[in-house]
Amino acid sequence: MSEHGGSGLRKETTADPAPGPEILVEQLHKSFGDNHVLRGIDLEIRQGEVVCVIGPSGSGKSTLLRCVNLLEQPSGGRVFVGGSELTHPDVDIDAVRRRIGMVFQQFNLFPHLSVTENLALPQRRVLGRDKAAAGRVAAENLERVGLADKAKAFPASLSGGQQQRVAIARALAMGPEVMLFDEPTSALDPELVGDVLAVMRMLADEGMTMMVVTHEMSFAREVADRVVFMDDGVIVEEGPPAEVIGNPRHERTRHFLARVL
Ligand code: ADP
Ligand code: MG
Numbered sequence: 001m002s003e004h005g006g007s008g009l010r011k012e013t014t015a016d017p018a019p020g021p022e023i024l025v026e027q028l029h030k031s032f033g034d035n036h037v038l039r040g041i042d043l044e045i046r047q048g049e050v051v052c053v054i055g056p057s058g059s060g061k062s063t064l065l066r067c068v069n070l071l072e073q074p075s076g077g078r079v080f081v082g083g084s085e086l087t088h089p090d091v092d093i094d095a096v097r098r099r100i101g102m103v104f105q106q107f108n109l110f111p112h113l114s115v116t117e118n119l120a121l122p123q124r125r126v127l128g129r130d131k132a133a134a135g136r137v138a139a140e141n142l143e144r145v146g147l148a149d150k151a152k153a154f155p156a157s158l159s160g161g162q163q164q165r166v167a168i169a170r171a172l173a174m175g176p177e178v179m180l181f182d183e184p185t186s187a188l189d190p191e192l193v194g195d196v197l198a199v200m201r202m203l204a205d206e207g208m209t210m211m212v213v214t215h216e217m218s219f220a221r222e223v224a225d226r227v228v229f230m231d232d233g234v235i236v237e238e239g240p241p242a243e244v245i246g247n248p249r250h251e252r253t254r255h256f257l258a259r260v261l
Contacts (some may be wrong), residue, residue, distance in 0.1 A: 020083055022047040022178060022209045023068060029076035030063050037063050039233035041077070048207040052220035052241070055230035056256055061213040064230070065180045068211065069100040082177055098126060101171030105183040107163040109155040115142065115166050116151045119173045127174065134173075141169040145199050161192030165199055172203075179203065181212040217261055221245055229253045 023045040030038040037060045045051050053061050066072040068079055070086055070093055079086045086096050109118050119138035123129045129137070142148050145165040155163055164184055171179060181200065185193040197219050204210060204223050214220060220227050220241055227244040229236050231252050237244055245261075248254050 020080075021045055022049070022082060023211065024080040025064075025068065025077070026079075027077040028064070028067060028074055028079060030060070030067055030072060031075045037233050038067070038074075041233075041235060043228065043235065043238075045209060045211060047209055049225045050204045050208075050210045050212065050223055051226045051228060052224040053211065053213045053228045053230060054215070054217075054220060054244075054256070054260075055236075059230045060233045061230055062182050065102070065182050065211060065213060068180060069102055070096055071102075094126065098174060099177045101174060101176035101179045103164070103167050103171055103179065103181045103184050105186045107155070107160070107167040107187075109163055109166060109170075111155050113154075114151070115147065115153050115155070115158075118155070118166060119170045122170065123173055137173045138169075141173045142166075144172065144202070145169045146195070159192055160188045161195045164188065164196045168196075168199055168203075178209045178211070181210065181214070183213050183215065185214070185216060215260055217245055217257075229256065231256070 021044040023043070025041050025043040028038050028041040029036070041064060053064065055061055063072060067074045068081070074087055077087070081096065082099060085091065110121065113121065116135060116138045119141060120131070120134035123134040123137060124131065139148065139151065142151055145168055147162060147165055147169065150158060150162060150166070155166070158166065184200070185196050188196065193216070197216060200210070200212065200219070201223050212224070224241050226238060227241045228238040229244055229248070236252050237248065237250050244253065245257065248257060
């Protein structure tokens with residue numbers, strides 16, 4: 001058993017969860033056929049830390065996030081969340097997913113369900129909450145994202161920014177320890193981006209552990225504790241935003257920033 005083994009993700013319970021990073025990625029590799037997409041990623045994210053991942057299209061950012069909640073099975077290396085190893089063969093994948101909220105570029109709401117029902121359904125299916133409890137938690141989380149008045153609306157009647165805030169509320173209603181965001185504002189009209197970023201900023205201020213793939217450099221600059229620049233399946237550099245964005249050390253980072261800033 002590893003020193004990080006621990007707190008409930010495995011089917012068998014193990015003793016003494018070691019204190020450590022909330023997310024730990026060790027020598028992560030991922031290939032799709034001959035395409036070696038992640039080439040040895042090492043990353044630690046402490047509890048309450050906000051890490052923004054930046055880098056060119058195709059560099060492996062989404063694949064990294066998807067490996068952190070097992071939407072993709074890593075080809076090599078280890079991933080721990082909350083001290084428990086996700087890549088352990090005995091992992092309880094449903095228990096993992098309960099602890100990790102994920103928000104995608106596409107909001108993926110159920111079109112035939114109201115906003116409240118969108119939030120309640122996963123709570124009922126995955127957590128076994130009854131209708132009343134799921135409805136209460138749905139209402140609380142809609143309030144958090146500023147959409148209490150849209151409880152009965154259907155997704156198609158909402159703006160993209162409102163739909164993305166519903167998707168965030170739906171993830172929060174599951175009570176995750178960690179939130180992963182994959183370009184959450186990239187599909188939005190520019191005037192709708194700010195409301196979504198404001199909700200993410202609120203979560204950061206509340207102490208949520210967050211890993212955010214984004215092209216919003218002002219958000220990364222202002223909200224991230226750390227910025228990770230990826231290129232071609234490796235982490236080229238990481239550090240405080242003032243360093244990585246403000247004063248990058250590597251030519252590849254400078255080249256990328258020159259295109260996006
Ligand atoms: P990014 O999010 O940085 O744009 P991705 O992680 O989406 O990059 O993709 C990195 C590489 O992995 C790309 O070459 C992409 O084509 C490939 N890739 C991603 N997902 C899959 C998949 N499910 N099957 C095959 N190739 C994939
Ligand atoms: Mg991507």
